[in-house]
Amino acid sequence: MSMNAIVSKNAQLTMSSREIAELTGKRHDHVLVDIRKMLAELELAHPSFRGSYTDTTGRARPVFNLPKDLTITLVSGYNVKMRYAITKRWMELEERVEAPEQLPNSFAEALRLAADLEEQKQLLVLANTELTHERDGLSSVVGKFDHSLTRYARTLPGVNTQRIKRDLKEAGYLAISATTAASSCPFGVR
Numbered sequence: 001m002s003m004n005a006i007v008s009k010n011a012q013l014t015m016s017s018r019e020i021a022e023l024t025g026k027r028h029d030h031v032l033v034d035i036r037k038m039l040a041e042l043e044l045a046h047p048s049f050r051g052s053y054t055d056t057t058g059r060a061r062p063v064f065n066l067p068k069d070l071t072i073t074l075v076s077g078y079n080v081k082m083r084y085a086i087t088k089r090w091m092e093l094e095e096r097v098e099a100p101e102q103l104p105n106s107f108a109e110a111l112r113l114a115a116d117l118e119e120q121k122q123l124l125v126l127a128n129t130e131l132t133h134e135r136d137g138l139s140s141v142v143g144k145f146d147h148s149l150t151r152y153a154r155t156l157p158g159v160n161t162q163r164i165k166r167d168l169k170e171a172g173y174l175a176i177s178a179t180t181a182a183s184s185c186p187f188g189v190r
Contacts, residue, residue: 012067015071015089015090017063023085035064038073038074049064050062
């Protein structure tokens with residue numbers, strides 16, 4: 001997880017309400033309500049569970065860092081898929097704690113590790129460069145045609161624009177609406 005949602009406090013793993021929201025697909029504010037309700041029913045009001053994080057606008061927002069027992073208690077009221085996602089994540093966390101990453105024991109191992117990391121870095125740089133070129137190429141083509149699906153599809157060799165529209169409609173990405181049905185392009189993006 002990229003949001004630093006897992007925190008170790010006094011050697012006890014915790015999971016943040018933000019990660020619980022991400023794993024369960026619930027909105028964070030709804031998870032906060034569920035946590036507050038659970039803590040009230042259990043008569044637990046430990047300030048050690050409470051914390052804050054800075055959102056993208058720079059404002060401090062509330063967050064709870066729950067230990068495993070309270071995380072499982074919370075999500076036991078959610079559906080099976082949500083409980084499974086949380087259980088899998090806790091197992092990953094516990095494995096990481098049980099088998100921490102080993103540091104090299106010798107200078108030779110350190111050099112091999114450094115070489116491996118440098119090789120991975122070079123591969124990522126190459127992949128990033130290729131994706132940047134691909135993005136720039138697509139941007140230049142799309143930009144020429146004001147982002148029109150039909151016009152863009154016409155630039156591709158052997159592509160049937162009507163077939164593209166039909167396939168996108170069948171996949172649920174385009175819909176015929178009353179406001180666009182009378183126009184020259186009766187399709188709207190969903």
